Amino acid sequence: MFRLGVNQIARPNGARNYATLREIEMRLKSIKNIEKITNTMKVVASTRLNKAQRAMQASRVYHESDSEFYKNAELEQPETEGNTLLIVCSSDKGLCGSIHSQVAKYARKRIEELGGKVDVVAVGEKVKAQLLRTHDDKLRLAFNGIGKEAPNFHEVSLIADEIAKLGKFENTEILYNKFVNSVSFEPSNFSVFTSEAIEKAPGLSKYELENEETTEAFAEFSLSNSLLTALAEGYAAEVSARRNAMDNASKNAGDMINRYSILYNRTRQAVITNELVDIITGASSLD
Incomplete structure (x- = not known):
């Protein structure tokens, strides 16, 4: 017994044209909704x-x-042989x-x-998810809830306090996206000096900061400042991007x-033309 395939018994030509027209119409409506979003x-x-640039x-x-x-x-640039902490901002x-x-690619390279x-x-x-794929053994700490608004000093101070609990590092680098202009950015980094490096600075006597507690407080404050700069630059670059x-x-x-x-217009015109042909053919056959 002969059985038609699924495609063969689907619909007549007219129904197929209507279905195609409907599919195009639904697709067009979907794209218009996406464009609005x-x-x-x-x-x-x-x-x-504008707000992000002012914060930056x-x-x-x-x-x-x-x-x-x-x-x-x-102050001299710290040596890279010691234990290094990379703070990757995203x-x-x-x-x-x-x-x-x-910035994740730049961090992997570093x-x-x-x-x-x-x-x-x-x-x-975002950067945590990307670094976990390749360097999960290096990741010591991660923060979320970042990027909803422009960063502020209170937020970065809390982050700096948690980072300080990890212990002492000979070198600390902050990696971030530097805002170049409204259409471009570039991954960059800068070093954060420790209190020990500040104490050994030859020109520190100019500021009369030889007290160990004072240099320690300044190092912590400098870390917060650096984090604020990195997050503000990254936030402006992200909003622009x-x-x-x-x-x-x-x-x-x-x-x-x-x-x-x-x-859609061409398909609709083709459907109308086919219907007219069917009508005219039917009328001719009656004659």
């Missing part, structure tokens, strides 16, 4: 960018003050291009350069809407 996210990111500029003032102190105190939020993967004596602190879920990513997504969605609109 990406446009809204772009507007939100644009609004946040404010944090740079403190970091520049620290850098000026280090320069006047004639956030918990996605949809911002390659910003998280770039770990390989430093050798075996490296411990890692991940600030942000998210705005650009949503802008590109909106443009791509617009192009797809144009293509599907043309396809």
